[in-house]
Amino acid sequence: MKKKHTFLMAMLLAAVCQMATAVNVNYQLSLKQPGNDARTWNLKAAADGRLIADTPLPLNIRQQQVADGDEVRLTVTLTAEKDVYFNLGAAIPTSFATDDCDFFLPGFWYHKNLRSPREAPSFHTSKSWNVREDRLSSPLTGVYDAASGSSLSVLRNYSFISSQSSPLQDALTTHQEGEVITSGTTSLGYVGFDNEKGKAALTFGYPYVETPRRYIRKLTLINPITAFAKLKKGEKMELSWIIREDKVQDYGDFVAHTWLHCMNRLNPQPLQPLFTPDETKAQLANYFRKAYVDEFALKFHSGHGLRIDDCKPVDHVQLGFCGRVLLNGFNALEYGELTGDAELVRMGNAIFDSWLEHGFTARGYFKEDMHIRNGIPADKDCVHSIRQQSEAVYAVLHFLRYEKQHGRKHKEWEQKMRTLLDNMVTLLKDDGHYPRKYRDDDSDVDASGGSTPSATSTLVMGYKYFGDKRYLEAAKRTVDYLEREIISKSDYFSSTLDANCEDKEAAISAVTATYYLAMVTKKQERQHYIDLCKKAAFFALSWYYLWDVPFAQGQMLGDLGFKSRGWSNVSVENNHVDVFVFELPHIVKWLAQETGEQQFAQIYDVIRSSLTQLLPTTERLCGIGVPGFNPEVVQHTQWDYGRNGKGFYNDIFAPGWTVASLWELFSPERTTGFLTGK
Numbered sequence: 001m002k003k004k005h006t007f008l009m010a011m012l013l014a015a016v017c018q019m020a021t022a023v024n025v026n027y028q029l030s031l032k033q034p035g036n037d038a039r040t041w042n043l044k045a046a047a048d049g050r051l052i053a054d055t056p057l058p059l060n061i062r063q064q065q066v067a068d069g070d071e072v073r074l075t076v077t078l079t080a081e082k083d084v085y086f087n088l089g090a091a092i093p094t095s096f097a098t099d100d101c102d103f104f105l106p107g108f109w110y111h112k113n114l115r116s117p118r119e120a121p122s123f124h125t126s127k128s129w130n131v132r133e134d135r136l137s138s139p140l141t142g143v144y145d146a147a148s149g150s151s152l153s154v155l156r157n158y159s160f161i162s163s164q165s166s167p168l169q170d171a172l173t174t175h176q177e178g179e180v181i182t183s184g185t186t187s188l189g190y191v192g193f194d195n196e197k198g199k200a201a202l203t204f205g206y207p208y209v210e211t212p213r214r215y216i217r218k219l220t221l222i223n224p225i226t227a228f229a230k231l232k233k234g235e236k237m238e239l240s241w242i243i244r245e246d247k248v249q250d251y252g253d254f255v256a257h258t259w260l261h262c263m264n265r266l267n268p269q270p271l272q273p274l275f276t277p278d279e280t281k282a283q284l285a286n287y288f289r290k291a292y293v294d295e296f297a298l299k300f301h302s303g304h305g306l307r308i309d310d311c312k313p314v315d316h317v318q319l320g321f322c323g324r325v326l327l328n329g330f331n332a333l334e335y336g337e338l339t340g341d342a343e344l345v346r347m348g349n350a351i352f353d354s355w356l357e358h359g360f361t362a363r364g365y366f367k368e369d370m371h372i373r374n375g376i377p378a379d380k381d382c383v384h385s386i387r388q389q390s391e392a393v394y395a396v397l398h399f400l401r402y403e404k405q406h407g408r409k410h411k412e413w414e415q416k417m418r419t420l421l422d423n424m425v426t427l428l429k430d431d432g433h434y435p436r437k438y439r440d441d442d443s444d445v446d447a448s449g450g451s452t453p454s455a456t457s458t459l460v461m462g463y464k465y466f467g468d469k470r471y472l473e474a475a476k477r478t479v480d481y482l483e484r485e486i487i488s489k490s491d492y493f494s495s496t497l498d499a500n501c502e503d504k505e506a507a508i509s510a511v512t513a514t515y516y517l518a519m520v521t522k523k524q525e526r527q528h529y530i531d532l533c534k535k536a537a538f539f540a541l542s543w544y545y546l547w548d549v550p551f552a553q554g555q556m557l558g559d560l561g562f563k564s565r566g567w568s569n570v571s572v573e574n575n576h577v578d579v580f581v582f583e584l585p586h587i588v589k590w591l592a593q594e595t596g597e598q599q600f601a602q603i604y605d606v607i608r609s610s611l612t613q614l615l616p617t618t619e620r621l622c623g624i625g626v627p628g629f630n631p632e633v634v635q636h637t638q639w640d641y642g643r644n645g646k647g648f649y650n651d652i653f654a655p656g657w658t659v660a661s662l663w664e665l666f667s668p669e670r671t672t673g674f675l676t677g678k
Contacts, residue, residue: 022065022072023065023072023074023092023243024092024093025045025063025074025090025091025092026042026090026091026092026093026201027042027043027045027051027061027063027088027089027090028040028041028042028043028088028089028090028091029041029043029051029053029057029059029061029086029087029088029089030086030087030088030089030226030228031057031058031059031084031085031086032085032086032087032179032181032228033085034085034181037179038087038179038226038228041053041054041055041057043061045063049062049063049064050062051063051076058080058081058082058084059078059079059080059081059084059086059231060078060079060081061076061077061078061079061088062076062077063075063076063077064076064077070244070245070246071242071243071244072242072243072244073157073240073241073242073243074240074241074242074243075238075239075240076088076090076238076239076240077236077237077238077239078231078236078237078238078239079234079235079236080231080232080233080234080235080236081233082233083230083231083232083233084230084231085181085228085229085230085231086228086229086231087205087206087207087209087226087227087228087229088205088206088239089203089204089205089209090203090204090205090241091194091201091202091203091204092152092154092201092202092243093199093201094143094145094152094199094200094201094202095199096143096145096147096148096150096152096199096200097145097147097198097199097200098127098195098198098199098200100145100146100147100148101143101144101145101146101195101200102143102144102146102251102254103141103142103143103144103193103200104140104141104142104143104144104153104251104254104255104258104542105131105135105136105140105141105142105191105192106136106137106138106140106258106259106262106542106543107135107136107137107138107504107542107543107544107545107568107569108121108131108135108136108137108569108572108575109121109129109572110255110490110492110502110539110572111251111490111491111502113501113502113572115491115493115494115500115501115502115572116501116502116572116573117219117500117501117573119219119220119221120215120219120221120501120572120573121213121215121221121572122572125212125213125221126212126213127195127196128192128193128194128195128196128203128211128212129192129193129211129212130190130191130192130203130209130210130211131190131191131192131208131210131215132188132190132208132210132637132638133156133188133189133190133191133208133549134170134188134549134550134636134637134638134646135569135575135637135638135639136191136569137542137543137544137545137546137568137569138155138259138262138266138542138545138546138547139155139156139158139189139191139547140153140154140155140156140191140258140262141153141154141191141192141193141202141203141204142154142202142254142258143193143200143202144248144250144251144254145200146250146251149247149248149249150245150246150247150248151245151246151247151248151254151257151258152202152243152244152245152246153202153243153244153246153258153261154191154202154204154241154242154243154244155241155242155244155261155262155265155266156189156191156204156240156241157240157241157242157265158187158266158547159265159266159267167550168187168548168549168550169184169185169186169187169550169552170186170187170188170549170550170551170552170555170558171183171184171185171186171552172184172552172554173227175225176214176216176222176225176638177214177222177223177224177225178223178224178225178226179225179226179228180225180226180227180228181227181228181230182207182227182228182229182230183552184552185229186207186208186227186229186550186552187550188206188207188208188549188550189204189205189206189207189208189239190203190204190205190206190207190208190209190210191203191204192204192211204241206229206239207227207228207229208225208227209224209225209226209227210224210225211224211226212224214638215575215639216638216639216640217639217640217641217642218499218573218574218641219573242265244261250490251490252487252488252490252535252538252539255490255538255539255542256535256538258542259538259541259542260599262546263546263599263602263603264599266546266547268545268546268547268565268566268602268603268606269606270605270606270608270609270610271563271565271566271606271609271610271613272609273608273609273612274612274613274615275612275615277666280612280615280662280666281335281663281666283615283616283617283627283628284615284628284630284659284662284663285332285335285339285341285344285628286626286627286628286629287301287328287626287628287629287630287655287659288301288328288331288332288335288344288347288659289343289344290311290313290626290628290629291303291306291311291313291629291655291656292313292347293313293315294347294350296315296372296373297354297357297358297372297376298317298354298355298358298359298372298376299329299347299350299351299353299354299355300317300323300325300329300351301323301325301328301329301332301347301351301656302314302315302316302317302656303318303322303323303324303325303328303654303655303656303657303659304316304317304318304322304323304654304656305652305654306629306652306653306654306655307625307651307652307653308623308624308625308631308649308650308651308652308653309625309651310625310626311624311625311626311629311655315371315372315373316370316371316372317369317370317371317372318368318369318388318654318656319359319366319367319368319369319388319391319392320368320385320387320388320389320390320391320392321385321387321388321391321497321657322654322656322657323654323656323657324391324395324656324657324659324660325351325355325656326351326352326355326391326392326395326396326399327391327394327395327398327660327663328351328656328659328660328663329347329348329351329352329395329399330348330352330395330398330399330402331348331659331660331663332344332345332347332348332351333345333347333348333349333352333399333402334348334402336348337406352396352399352413356412356413356416358376360416361379361382361440362379363379363423363440363441364416364419364420364423365382365384365389365420365423365440366384366388366389366392366420367382368382368384368385368388368389368392369383369388379440380440382439382440383437383438383439383445384437384438384439384440385436385437385451385497386424386427386434386435386436386437386438386451386452386454386455387436387451387454387495387497387509388497389420389424389455390424390454390455390457390458391454391458393417393420393421393458393461393462394457394458394461396413396416396417397417397458397461397462397465397674398670398674399413400413400414400417400465401465401674414466417462417465417466418466418468421458421459421462421466421468421471423442424455424458424459424474425470425471425474426442427442428474428477428478429449431449431481432452432477432478432479432480432481432482432484433449433452433478433481433485434449434451434452434455434478435447435448435449436448436449436450436451436494446500448494448500449481449485449486449494450486450492450493450494450495450500450506451494451495451506451509452478452481452482452486453478453479453482453486453495453506453509453510453512453513453514454495454509454513455475455478456475456478456479456482456509456512456513456514456516456517457475457512457513457515457516459471459472459474459475459478460472460475460516460517460519460520460675461516461674461675463475463520464520464674464675464677472520475513475516475517476517478513479513479514479517479529479532482510482513482514482532483532486506486510487510487532487535487536490539492506492507492510492536492539492540493506494506495508495509496570496571496574498574499571499572499573499574501571501572501573502571502572503570503571503572503573503574504540504543504568504569504570504571504580505570505571505580507536507539507540507542507543508540508580508581508582508584510532510536510539510540511533511536511537511540511584511587511588512582512583512584512587514529514530514532514533514536515529515533515583515587515590515591516675517529518530518533519672519675519676520675530591530594530595533587533591534591534595534597537587537588537591537600540584541588541600541603543568543569543570544566544567544568544603544606544607545564545565545566545567545568545569545577546565546603546606547564547565548563548564548565549564549636549637551646551647552647554647555646555647555648556623556647556648557614557634557635557636557647557648558647559647560613560614560622561613562613562614562634562636563610563613564577564636565606565610566603566606566607566608566609566610566611567579567610567611567634567636568580568581575637575639576633576634576635576636576637576639576640576641577634577636578632578633578634578658579611579630579658579661579662579665580657580661581607581611581661581662581664581665582660582661582664582665583664583671584607585604585607585608585665585668586604586668586671586672588600588601588603588604588607589601589604589668592604607665608665611662611665612662614630614631614634615628615630615662616628616629616630616631623648623649624649628659629655629659630655630658630659630662631649631653631655631658632649632650632653632654632655632657632658633649633650633653634649635647635648635649635650
């Protein structure tokens with residue numbers, strides 16, 4: 001009797017556990033007959049695991065849920081009883097009130113995307129959205145409920161496909177909207193959320209749908225799409241997702257937990273790099289040689305608005321942001337001296353000499369954006385951005401330190417930098433923020449504070465170079481603002497200059513700003529900056545792909561064997577991947593050492609190994625006209641700037657910043673040397 005009682009208690013406990021971990025999933029099946037509109041059925045779960053409709057279906061569908069700690073692995077198996085074209089949708093309802101919720105689609109959706117205009121996906125346009133998985137740095141949808149501190153996420157279980165030795169695939173479609181049948185096998189499903197009833201539900205399914213609108217290019221929404229996959233009679237398909245519930249402190253904590261969850265489940269591994277750092281720089285140096293323009297008063301490497309097919313220099317000069325003129329001038333000079341290339345040295349010196357003579361307003365700000373064939377703009381016509389001004393000072397201070405190490409002094413440059421840094425101290429608002437854009441008389445053009453952290457590192461560098469504590473105090477004030485208005489609110493926005501929305505570069509600027517202050521402070525103050533840096537790092541890294549999106553045959557990136565892991569989405573408005581890292585990887589590696597977060601070390605290895613995949617060489621041009629001109633707009637999903645689409649680049653690109661970014665990636669000692677004096 002005692003054994004029987006124990007057995008019954010165990011069975012009861014198992015049943016209770018099974019009930020506790022079961023997830024309520026609502027299913028919908030759409031079937032399409034070519035030439036006819038699709039028909040849709042709501043499915044019910046039978047006791048034996050079958051999903052059935054009120055009429056017989058040509059598909060046998062079963063679900064299985066398996067608990068694994070705080071996660072549930074959902075597997076759906078479809079077996080065709082005759083040839084069918086199908087789309088299977090699922091939704092997990094919650095008790096979370098929409099008004100209390102913020103959502104997370106990694107690298108695409110943060111909070112309610114209310115920083116984005118209504119012409120891009122946001123709550124301004126709809127409270128319910130579904131998107132293709134390849135838009136996302138991790139194929140996940142998540143919701144955080146501030147009222148309860150609870151969160152829920154659904155992650156496509158792509159390791160399930162890999163375990164079956166089935167490579168991820170994509171297929172072309174003939175139309176961009178409406179009901180479409182894929183031309184072959186695709187692995188891509190969709191994820192999203194539904195708030196139509198005032199309560200949040202997470203949505204997902206296969207193959208992809210995009211509703212209520214489809215985002216196809218910058219600020220362009222079109223009609224929705226529903227894709228249908230073919231399953232032949234007797235064929236079977238298995239789909240799998242990981243459902244996870246969690247308790248978190250706030251939205252930032254939710255993003256951090258979710259990123260770690262994605263790292264655990266997707267487990268991206270480093271690639272075998274195509275080039276060593278030295279080989280990479282040798283290729284990139286061709287950009288310095290071929291892009292140099294010396295026919296105007298201001299000398300520069302043409303880095304903005306070039307064509308991918310010929311890479312011929314143009315007259316659009318952008319000092320920072322996309323052009324990075326002074327940083328590339330310094331890179332050319334430094335590399336030229338290292339390799340004995342006198343031509344690169346001459347170019348680098350000529351760039352700095354010309355900007356010293358012609359590149360400043362009377363107030364002491366840089367002139368930062370112009371079509372120089374029209375002449376250098378008058379001071380009154382200049383609009384400055386705190387980001388580009390800061391990037392220029394950053395480059396000059398590195399140049400000055402390098403020159404001083406080689407016994408060369410530049411008193412005029414030092415005085416120009418003191419003037420500009422003093423201007424920055426004066427420009428700083430009472431609450432610690434900088435205007436995003438302003439005129440030469442310091443009046444605001446865009447008072448938004450989202451770009452503030454781009455100035456922090458420059459101020460710290462000014463303090464280290466000149467020993468002026470006013471610059472350090474100003475830097476600390478910016479991070480007080482950053483902590484209060486950006487990091488604590490998990491609201492990273494408005495750093496990229498060609499969009500005004502949630503973006504990766506704002507998070508990277510926050511990581512960089514807090515790192516610089518951690519490097520020049522001590523004890524509790526230093527630890528505080530490390531803690532802030534770690535919080536911001538989770539947001540920055542959430543933009544970086546942890547999986548390899550599939551491409552269809554004929555889409556160049558796929559045919560080249562491109563792996564998206566380690567590359568990053570840009571912003572909500574600009575939905576493509578790129579190599580924007582600059583100092584981030586070595587900061588992330590440092591964070592791993594300081595915090596013990598080893599997944600930071602893992603993603604560092606992935607990023608560092610991945611970003612040279614499309615470096616053009618003579619033997620392997622990767623769709624670019626000239627070796628060394630690293631591509632910029634890498635169109636990895638169904639989105640474009642107007643040309644070429646998924647698997648290709650836009651026809652116009654800005655290689656100035658891509659060269660500078662990769663150069664910084666492979667110069668990790670540069671910043672630490674400046675900040676530590678070593």
